[in-house]
Amino acid sequence: MSTVTYILGIIAAIVALLAVVELLRRHRLKERHAVWWLLAAVLALFVSIFPSTLSGAARVLGFGLPSNLVFFVSIVILVLVTLQHSAELTTLEAKTRTLAEEVALQRVRLERLEAASDPGNEGTTAD
Known part of the structure; x- marks a missing residue:
């Protein structure tokens, strides 16, 4: 692997990690949504710093090429x-349906x- 690569x-990997952290900090991403993205960014950072771990993990898990392991983990995430x-x-x-039903019931009420309080429309209901 060349030094530039x-x-x-x-x-x-650092940009990806910082992007997720910044989205969390600005409340543009909730914590429950960020878990998998943080995991992916941390794994990418670890593998980019220690590329031999990817080759070793691919060999242990039976992947022919380390890039296949990267694709597999990416797809799983x-x-x-x-x-x-x-x-x-x-x-x-489900919550939207419940709210729509409650709004419809409130509208009918x-x-x-x-209709009951309007003396000119006694006994009639609006559609």
Whole structure:
């Protein structure tokens, strides 16, 4: 590995780590969403500083090329992020449905109260 590639890898990992930390600091990213990104950035930084660990891990785990291990770990992290977002989306959809139902019930109550308090529209309800 050339010195330029080595330095470029370290810089890219540090930029990724700083980006996640900055998003957390500015409250643009919640902690529960940042866990996997922080893990990926720290792993990238560790591997960029100690590239022989990637080769050793790839050999121990049976990967033909260290880059295949990088792709595999990247895919696993992205699948976990997607799974986490899907679970949160399901929860938010359920809350949205509940809120829409409550708003509809409140609207019906309000229309009935308005109809009952208006002396000119006794007995009728608005659509």
